Amino acid sequence: xxxxxxxxxxxxxxxxxxxxxxxxxxLILSIAHGSQAQSIxxxxxxxxxTIPSTSAQIVYTPFVCNASTAxxxxxxxxxxxxxxxxxxxxxxxxxxxxxxxxxxxxxxxxFRASALxxxxxxxxxxxxxxxxxxxxxxxxxxxxxxxGVIAVINLPEAETTTVAITYIPDADxxxxxxxxxxxxxxxxxxxxxxxxxLPSMTLPPSSAPPTFTPHPTSTNTPSQxxxxxxxSASNRTKIAEAVGITIGLGLGLTAFSVLGYVCWRRRRRRRxxxxxxxxxxxxxxxxxxxxxNGNGNGTGNERTRRARKLxx
Numbered sequence: 605x606x607x608x609x610x611x612x613x614x615x616x617x618x619x620x621x622x623x624x625x626x627x628x629x630x631l632i633l634s635i636a637h638g639s640q641a642q643s644i645x646x647x648x649x650x651x652x653x654t655i656p657s658t659s660a661q662i663v664y665t666p667f668v669c670n671a672s673t674a675x676x677x678x679x680x681x682x683x684x685x686x687x688x689x690x691x692x693x694x695x696x697x698x699x700x701x702x703x704x705x706x707x708x709x710x711x712x713x714x715f716r717a718s719a720l721x722x723x724x725x726x727x728x729x730x731x732x733x734x735x736x737x738x739x740x741x742x743x744x745x746x747x748x749x750x751x752g753v754i755a756v757i758n759l760p761e762a763e764t765t766t767v768a769i770t771y772i773p774d775a776d777x778x779x780x781x782x783x784x785x786x787x788x789x790x791x792x793x794x795x796x797x798x799x800x801x802l803p804s805m806t807l808p809p810s811s812a813p814p815t816f817t818p819h820p821t822s823t824n825t826p827s828q829x830x831x832x833x834x835x836s837a838s839n840r841t842k843i844a845e846a847v848g849i850t851i852g853l854g855l856g857l858t859a860f861s862v863l864g865y866v867c868w869r870r871r872r873r874r875r876x877x878x879x880x881x882x883x884x885x886x887x888x889x890x891x892x893x894x895x896x897n898g899n900g901n902g903t904g905n906e907r908t909r910r911a912r913k914l915x916x
Contacts, residue, residue, distance in 0.1 A: 650718070655788045657695040658686060661714075661802045662788075666707040668695065679703045684711075687784070694725050694784040699773050709783070711769040715802055717790035720756040720767060724749045725784035731772040732783055738765045746772065749783050761793060764803055 655661065658668075669680035671687070682701030687694050697709040728749040735744040736756055747754070759765050771783050 663712040665710045696784045698780045709771040718761045719791035721789040722754040723786035728784040730781035730783040733770040735768040
């Protein structure tokens with residue numbers, strides 16, 4: 605880990621030096637000699653502040669997995685993982701993978717300081733892009749992460765600087781390369797508050813690793829998804845009542861109709877013979893017209909009655 609005061613005067617092998625045209629920025633990709641890193645800062649009014657790679661102010665995409673999550677979650681293969689090497693903590697990645705939707709790993713940090721020093725592990729060997737943005741301008745460089753220390757100096761401390769580290773996949777490499785980010789050190793003036801040299805991030809926060817729990821346990825705090833449940837239950841109750849009323853009315857009317865029909869049939873069967881004919885003839889009391897024979901002299905029934913009387 606890097607601590608304040610552990611940086612000596614800089615004697616480095618400079619690989620890439622880029623001067624920005626809009627603001628005085630010198631990007632130095634250097635090799636750290638031995639276990640101690642080096643620094644350009646020699647002013648007494650400056651001090652170095654160490655930021656661990658696991659700080660909440662650093663944003664990693666797609667997400668970061670701790671040691672226990674990396675063993676149980678297969679999607680951590682294409683994400684960042686927290687590892688320990690030689691008693692130091694690093695945030696490491698082996699590049700994008702199908703398990704994590706092939707999202708290219710990136711790191712973002714916003715700060716106010718005159719210099720930034722970022723360390724990598726001895727096993728880090730990936731091709732990496734670093735982009736430094738300040739006051740609407742950007743400077744970028746591509747380097748191999750095996751350099752050990754990346755120094756960004758001559759920054760305007762009064763303005764906010766954004767640094768983005770991007771893993772560059774190498775399709776021709778026989779084995780996946782790795783990028784290990786160690787601690788970061790900022791050179792600031794005097795003794796500012798943390799909110800001054802580490803302003804709040806405006807970048808989207810890193811997403812949490814997806815979980816595979818089939819049935820999540822309920823908590824005491826009600827979630828937002830549980831709020832619409834009373835309204836849904838009320839709607840279901842209203843629908844059930846409407847369906848019940850409709851079915852009840854239908855069954856009641858059907859039963860009433862069947863009962864009325866049965867009573868009408870029974871009443872009709874209990875009538876004496878001929879009652880139906882008298883009812884059908886009306887209530888005026890006028891007898892039905894008698895049928896006449898062929899000569900027009902009365903009905904055939906009257907002649908029959910006369911014949912029976914003569915016979916007797």
